[in-house]
Amino acid sequence: MLTYLRKRIISSALPLVVVVVGVFALARMTGNPASLYLPLNATQQMRDDFTARNGLDQPLLVQMADYFGGVLRLDFGQSLRTGQDAAAMALRAFPATLQLAATTMVLAIILAVIVGCWAALKPNGIADRISSFISMAAASIPDFWLAIVGIWIFAITLGWVPTSGVTGASAWVLPIATLLLRPFGVLVQIVRGSMVSALSEPYIKLARSRGAGELRVVTHHALRNAAAPALTVAGDLTVGLVNGAVVVETIFGWPGIGKLMIDSILQRDFAVLQAAVLLTAVAIFALNILIDMGYALLDARVRPVTVKA
């Protein structure tokens, strides 16, 4: 398992470098940020001073070499906008997104497994139809609209939860509910689909004929075999969330990495953008490795050969 991990980490390094170079080059193609940071009536002299002060007058390759030199020393540069250390800004924002994403996905998976299994027990039965309707609706509602309606109903009309912010446990409810719906809807469909086919497999009949209870059949025999596709999709959905729940973070004032990235793009705050993208990329590679290890736990066939049975 350790050899496997090591290989995965090494093979992830190259894409990381590509990501960083790509972001670096693309960001600079959007033009000089001087006009964003200087007063509108700034003279050419002020523009030149600004460009020189921030090293933007150097050739692109020199800037890139400087940047990579810095990265190796764990110096990711300073924010143009706030003057703070770019890495510190990214590291401060990331945990907030991670918490939101992890909590959301755990709840989405649990709910989707329950609802999906329930629907799969009697395909085309009433439970199936209801869950189908709910999950399709959940997967299709735009989160922006849902967030605003959620605030209007639950924060203003009913007054049960705060409109936004991060103060206290009740502030988690609306952001998580908004974020949860789409992954939940998608996952219900996947779990239901793979459970329906798993439940019609011969080994299920065999298990039933040996007198296994319905619950045991569903959980021990069918679900274990149906879990892999759900895990794949859940993994992708989690990656999407970790990449930044931009809409939710923006509306609810959640201080996460998605909002930080969008702001740094709009503000041409190159150092912060690079640090945030790099951090997110590292997190996503780590997440992918975790997901692959999850397969190994679920299914002996995909376990690397070095693992002792």
Place this chain on the structure above:
Amino acid sequence: MTSSSKLPVPVSVLKWPALVAAAALGLAGCSVANSDGAGTGAADTVRVVLGQEPPTLEACESNLTSTGVVVRSNVTEPLIERNPTSGELEPKLATEWKATSDTEWTLKLREGVTFQDGTPFNAEAAAFTIDRAVNSKLGCNVEGYVFGDADLAVKAVDATTLTVTTPEPDPILPLRLSFLEVVPPSTSTTEKVREPIGTGPYKIESWDAGQKITLASWDGYWGDKPAYAKAEYQWRSESSVRAAMITSGEADVAMGLSPDDNIGDLGVDYPNNETVALRMDANEAPLNDIRVRQAINYAIDKEGIVNSLYQGKHQVAAQLVPEGIVGHNSELKGWPFDVEKAKSLVAEAKADGVDTSKQISLVVRSAQFPKITELAQVLQEQLSQAGLNVKLKMLETSQHLTYQVRPFAEDEGAVALMTQHGNQAGDAAFTVDQYMLSNGAQSYFGTPEFDAMIKKADAASGDDRQKAFEEIFAYQNDKVVQFAHISHQTGILGKSKTVNYTPNSSSGDELRVSEMTPAS
């Protein structure tokens, strides 16, 4: 969610997500990472919600709206202050000032004032502030905005006397100085400072990045003690959420609301000194013909726009500055809405060989102010009615700036740029120099005699100054027509019933907490 035994799922399936959850929650306790506990609704705290987090609280950047709204007159104070309602300059840390020669001003400073770190305020501190902001390599925003390239010579004559010498005669130096917030000589001259020390009624208590800034009333303040012991600032980018926070009682004051937010009697209107206009590039056909530019003025139904899009809250504009700014010409009336006249002017130009079918790009910044998309669509339609070929270009801020300020984007053909101009300074020079001089940073063109009029107005003072700028605004509408003015805007501030506060034209740039009191 931790008691997995109750769920119809085997533990092995839950292992992975449960692990992540445990890690995430363990990391967090039950609070969000990047946050620091509870917001309070205590009676001695006023809670303000802004549109964005201040990038910094650096005093020499406080002419930026997002910074100034927290810092100015709360944490730091200027030498001289402009009364936003009367437009008069009033004493703050300087008690009197006068021109002692063409280029020299002498200021008397207030005694008995100390900074929040205990150091005394004196002429040395005032001189240091000017030097740091205007003559240094820091690249302060206020330097470019107010002083341009001009360096100032400052001298502390004695503890309470300061002289400031300008390279050229500058009749509005005191007004320019009102943009400088005073900091103690211990402030770094090599780096900008995120959390400044000032002489104001509040000092910065804490800044939880991404979440909240708290100001606390400072006992050593030289003036009256403010009513609120604390001010808490949060920020939400959606104006509907800011409005919701007022309705639900989570905030007391909300900045920058839209007429769409339907906040009812919790919304207070105030003139925000912003003016919307189209700026037309006369270097390109068909806008190079003055009749086409006049036609655009006639084609826009300003009354209709103000009434239907902005619920009658804005005023039809006839110039770039609203009432209350030195130089505003109250004689000028908005161009009448007359489609037939517009059509015939376009037809005349066409008959004289102007290619009126050439495309005009209507360049607009997304989300610059409420309802801007709708406004842009209305303008596109109305200009088409006059017989012009208009293409709408909605751009983000950074791209929009390449059209807005020199050097302008090249090879773009004819451009009509929608501009929102706010004159924070109260004097038309801050508008005219940029927007109307031939080589102004935001001006497409001018004429030699117009430039001469502007230079003359800049050097004038008193009634002459007022009159000179009035003539400039009339001349632009008559002879130059670079602009098609649309409206003077009105801001909406959300305010809970527990707070007494009357916003004014500078509230968006400088929100004075000491002017707020609890409603009993």
